[in-house]
Amino acid sequence: MTTAPAEADSYVLPLPGPDTSVVLPQWISQGNTHPNARYRDPVWPLAPLIDNPFKELEALHWRNCPAPLLAQLKLVTWTMINGQLRPTFAKRRGVSARTRGSAGEMGENSREWMRLARWLHKQGITDLADCTEDQWRAYVAHRWDTGSMSHESAKRVCSRLTLLWAFDQLSALPAGISRPPWDIEGDGDFVPAADGSSGQENSTEPIDPQVLGPLLVWAIRLVEDFADDILTAWSEKGRLTDKVNATEPTPEGIAALTELLLPQVRSGAPLPSNRTRQPGALALTYIAALTGATRQQVSKFGSRHGLTEVVAHRPGPCPLHVPVAGRINGRPWREYIDFYEAAELMRHLGTAALIICLYLTGMRPQEVQAMRAGCCPDPGTDGDATPRRHLIRSRHFKNVINDDGHPVSAGEDRGIPWVAITPVVHAIRVLERIVAQDELLLSAAHHDFQHGRGHHGALKKTTLNRRIEDFVVWVNQEAEAHGLPEQVVPADPHGAIRMSRFRRTLAWHIARRPGGLIALAIQYGHMRTVLDARTSSGYGARSxxxxxxxxxxxxxxxxxxxxxxxxxxxxxxxxxxxxxxxxxxxxxxxxxxxxxxxxxxxxxxxxxxxxxxxxxxxxxxxxxxxxxxxxxxxxxxxxxxxxxxxxxxxxxxxxxxxxxxxxxxxxxxxxxxxxxxxxxxxxxxxxxxxxxxxxxxxxxxxxxxxxxxxxxxxx
Incomplete structure (x- = not known):
């Protein structure tokens, strides 16, 4: 009599080899071309799991894990990347628990596990099986003592450590780490007491009205009054740069340089200067475009005649010969746009459009980052010739899961569109003039005006937050230059102006400033009407x-x-x-x-x-x-x-x-x-x-x- 073989456990993955892919093919979506790695590699990119265009591309660096625990931690991490928890495990932990996390969650989990491994190694522990209840208790006590840890953050840490035990149970060669005591007793006695802080967007402080008022005024001013000037100047700069790139050295170029620069030197006039570099840099590309010389010819000419010393003491502008139509208080906002200023102005123009979209739609930051050219077409009219509203059709990402309950990195098309009021439509139209059709409106490749490095996806959160800070600095310089002290953006009492704060601020102003203590007050009133419609023809959200x-x-x-x-x-x-x-x-x-x-x-x-x-x-x-x-x-x-x-x-x-x-x-x-x-x-x-x-x-x-x-x- 023979015994039937035990049925294989579908949740336990086979043991990987040195050349096994870090991310197995079944988890890589069609069209994802990010490079994968092998199990033996010292760096594991999680990019094959990331289809979200504005997410940072995660990677795990095994140099951060102590050598004695490396093999065990690698195996459990690989199991997490390619496996999934048993439904019974997730069910016991509430409706929000999932059997498989996102790439970002996996990265956070693994980094927390490496932090634990480094602490264990300092305690002389070289085997995860020796991490018993006493070690668990000592580690979380140490973890909370290393810095301020909120109640919610501590709960997330405990959850990540529990997952180390859970995925170890599913590995082909379990290390035998013990179950954390808080998973048995509850986390009430293991985490700091609740202090009211949380990471939810409703706890985010709105932007102060005295800050938002001038910030929005300048954002709309750039988009509606100055955009044509800036885009025309950028196009002209591109034309001149392309011309210089195609220029071959000729004697005529040297003659043109002599005719242009030496009289200026003798007369004491300022010389064209590249102010984006160190003070005193000769404007090589601009001078080359004016004269038909090459950059190398301009550089050698400058060295031969000592122009570097001259321009250091007499730096001059590099005006682009394009019209300036924008006005502030009836006067031109610029006498001219400088060749080396065009890239900065383009960056601020993109930031101004971002601010308008963030604030006057109520979209989440990632939803704004996901917008593409063509997402807000001009509407037709109803039978009575009444114009319809502009609608934004794009993607959303929060709580998007597939049929298996796993997070979908790429999000999904939102079934109900957002409503775009007039300033938002103008902002989108400006962004559409910067990128190609169907491209992300905040494409990192198109918005890298200074270097043109062709980065993947959309501009990331850290970059956009930094650009908002730079925009505020620029606005205050402009307000001072134009004698507009009332339009200076003061420091916000609640800290830096981050993308995450605009959505809450829109709700704050609708609820608390209905008639207008800042610009576009009437629009806020109309926005409430739109937001309260709660139908498919209004601002989109289910229920x-x-x-x-x-x-x-x-x-x-x-x-x-x-x-x-x-x-x-x-x-x-x-x-x-x-x-x-x-x-x-x-x-x-x-x-x-x-x-x-x-x-x-x-x-x-x-x-x-x-x-x-x-x-x-x-x-x-x-x-x-x-x-x-x-x-x-x-x-x-x-x-x-x-x-x-x-x-x-x-x-x-x-x-x-x-x-x-x-x-x-x-x-x-x-x-x-x-x-x-x-x-x-x-x-x-x-x-x-x-x-x-x-x-x-x-x-x-x-x-x-x-x-x-x-x-x-x-x-």
Whole structure:
């Protein structure tokens, strides 16, 4: 009698050999041409797993792993790269757990494992099997002591270490590392206490309004006023450079150099200088283009006549002979564009378009990076000749998985498009003039204006963040040069301006600045209308996900702040007027106060539920000097069916949702005084109109004083 052979475990991979591919073919998508490596190689690129054009190409460097533990760690890492966890393992860890991670997650896992290996080696441990419960406990205690580690970050570290044990179980030759104790007991006793910090986008601080205002003004100015000048100058620079590259040395070139440069030297005039290099560099390419000489001829001529010393003391411009049409306050923004300035201006133009797209669409940074030329075609018209909205059709990446539940690096086409308002369309059109059709709008190859190195994919996050910082420096230089101190971008109190902050800032301004304390205020109001449509014809997201959840969170926080401020003012003795005064006081008394800015993952659903309470949510409208106790059926701003917030930019006098306090009355009188002051400085016809407006504010303030009541009288 014979025994049937045991069925092979499909989750355990065969043992790799020295020449085995690091990434097996079944995990490499069609069209991915990144180089693979062999098992014995000292560097393992994870690029064959990366189809995302804006992701950094991960690689694992085995020099960072101590030699005694190298073989064991290599095997478990290879198993992670090419295998997948058992579904039972993932199921026990919640709905978000996956049997296979992304390339970025694999890289983070492996680097954490190498960090553990280095610590074990220092403890004299040379076999993963000797990493017992005591070592696990000691390691995480050491890990938290090496620097500030938030609660969420520590949980991620514990999860990565658990995966080391899990994938070791699936390797063809398990090292026998023990199961971490937190996987048995829970991580509550192993990680630092929660301090409210998290990596979720809702906890990201919005950009300060005083920062965003001038930043957006200059971004739109570049795209709409200066783009033609910059693109024309860049084209001319390219033409001249190509001309120089094709030039052959001739005696006529030397003669032209003599005729151009020596009279300037004798007269004491400045010489054309390449200011992008060390001070005093002769503008070789520019001079060659002017004279028909080669760069080598210009260089030798300069050395022979001592021009390097001359240009160091008398550096001069290299003007491109192209028209400058852009204006600031009615005056040309440049007398000319310099040959060596064109690349910098192109970089800032691309950054300006990026800022507009990030802020005025609500797209995530990676979704903006994934846009391609042609993604926002001009729409047709409906049967009544009404123009349709511009729509952006592109890819999204968050939580995109395949049928097996594995992350899809390339993302997927978004089923519902984004809506593009006019400034965004202009920004996309500018980017389309920089790249070829169907190319990524932020292609690294096309946007490397200085060096033209032909990098793969889109510009990466670190590069774009650095370009935003450079753009701010340039803006402030321009504002000073043009005498516009009010358009200087101040330092943001919450730190550097990063791409991740724009999306939250859009929601912040829609919820808190409906009438406009910064540029494009009316567009914010229209954006809320678009975002609240929640249909396939509006801004795209299924149900209330995506930007809707961010908007709901910020709106709920703003409404809670409004209720708290109303409570505080009434408690201080202020009176209240308006048809919705009694309802507003009841709502203020029952609305929770949010202390701090902690916004956990679960708050988005709570925010949506909070905002759905028709009639008891309070919205501050500082431009109309009132609070809106929004009740859909009473609203004169004509909100669409299903909207949970007013169209604050369309606030109407006499609305049944209006509430005013004594503070609003004081503000209206102050506004009236301000308008009267302006009226004294303008022609009489305009002054009469301004005074009528001031009288209107005073009448509304008087109406409040005549009808206002205390909280005790109303409740």
């Amino acid at each position: 209330r996900r995506g930007i809707h959840s961010v908007l709901d969170v910020e709106t709920a926080l703003a409404a809670a702040d409004t209720a708290a401020h109303l409570r505080d003012r009434v408690a201080a003795g202020e009176k209240v007027s308006g048809p919705a005064a009694r309802r507003a006081l009841t709502a203020a008394a029952t609305t929770p106060r949010f202390e701090g800015r902690i916004v956990p993952r679960t708050f988005a659903k709570k925010a949506a539920k909070f905002l759905a309470r028709d009639g008891v949510v309070l919205y501050d409208n500082p431009d109309s000097f009132l609070i809106c106790a929004f009740k859909h059926d009473n609203a004169l701003c004509e909100p669409d069916s299903g909207e949970t917030a007013p169209r604050q930019y369309a606030c109407q006098q006499g609305c049944g949702n209006a509430v005013r306090t004594d503070m609003h009355a004081r503000q209206m009188r102050e506004k009236a005084d301000e308008i009267d002051l302006k009226a004294s400085l303008v022609p009489e016809k305009l002054a009469k109109r301004l005074r009528r407006n001031a009288d209107h504010f005073r009448k509304m303030a008087d109406a409040h004083d005549a009808t206002a009541q205390t909280a005790e009288a109303l409740t």
